[in-house]
Amino acid sequence: MRPGSRAIAAAVTRAGIRFVVHLPDSTLWEVPRLLADESEMTVITCAREDEGIAIAAGMFLGGGMAVALMEGSGLGYSALILARLQLQRSPVLVVASHSLALGEAHDYHGATRMAATAVLNGLGIPFVIATEGRVLGTFVEQAAVTARGQRTPVCVLVPDFVMDQAAE
Numbered sequence: 001m002r003p004g005s006r007a008i009a010a011a012v013t014r015a016g017i018r019f020v021v022h023l024p025d026s027t028l029w030e031v032p033r034l035l036a037d038e039s040e041m042t043v044i045t046c047a048r049e050d051e052g053i054a055i056a057a058g059m060f061l062g063g064g065m066a067v068a069l070m071e072g073s074g075l076g077y078s079a080l081i082l083a084r085l086q087l088q089r090s091p092v093l094v095v096a097s098h099s100l101a102l103g104e105a106h107d108y109h110g111a112t113r114m115a116a117t118a119v120l121n122g123l124g125i126p127f128v129i130a131t132e133g134r135v136l137g138t139f140v141e142q143a144a145v146t147a148r149g150q151r152t153p154v155c156v157l158v159p160d161f162v163m164d165q166a167a168e
Contacts, residue, residue, distance in 0.1 A: 004163030005030035007137035008095060012067050014137075015144035017093065018042060019059040019066035021052040027097030027160045028069045049074025053081045053153075056092040065091055065148060072098040072157060076115030082123055082153055091147035094155040095140060120155055127155035133165025 008031045012020070020043045022032045036043040046052035049070045056066035075082070075096055085092060096116060120127045126146060130136045139156050147154040 001030060001034075002163040003165060004133055004136055004158065005034060007133065008140050008158075009034035011137040011140035012093075012144070013038065013041075015093070015141050017065055017067050017144060019056070019064050020044065020069065021046055021055045021059075021066055022069035023047070023049055023052055023071070023074060025069065025071045025097055027071070027158060027163060028095065031069055031095070048077060050078040050081050053078045053085070053092060053094070057081070057085055057088070057090045060090045060092065065093070065144070067093040067095060067144075069095050070097075072096045072116035075119045075155070079119045079123065082119065082125060085153045086123055086125065089151035090153070091151050092153045093140070093144045093147050094153060095158060096155060097158050097160060116155075116157060125153050125155060126150070127157060129157040129159070130162055131159065133162050136162060136165075 018040050020032055020035050020041060023046055032043050035041045044055060046055060052068045052070060056068045059066040128139050130139045143154040143156050
């Protein structure tokens with residue numbers, strides 16, 4: 001089990017989030033498995049990232065808050081629903097892999113790297129790139145605090161190499 005997976009799962013739990021929506025991803029794939037082991041957690045696998053964010057938004061309308069776990073390319077696919085969340089003031093925590101940070105070894109992640117931060121910047125959605133394992137859990141937990149407090153989607157971008165670093 002990668003230390004970053006444990007850090008993210010623990011931070012989601014500490015943040016009081018009980019709903020997880022995810023699309024399987026090469027970096028974050030262990031996180032939904034860890035969260036599914038918790039009896040109070042509802043974990044939903046979706047077919048598309050925009051669908052996942054819409055489901056997460058519905059969780060807020062139903063009285064809870066959700067985390068959406070996905071590859072960064074999903075942010076490109078999700079621009080319209082993210083814009084809707086901004087207008088509706090609906091908090092959703094998004095944790096996404098592949099970002100503009102260093103360490104992307106495959107050229108096919110190039111579009112993902114460009115789209116993710118461009119969509120977040122373009123829509124004015126707060127985000128951070130966790131470049132060190134020791135801050136990963138804190139970033140996830142504080143992103144949830146910001147999402148709830150500001151009633152906005154908030155994203156933590158997680159480079160793959162961070163998942164192997166020792167966490168807090």
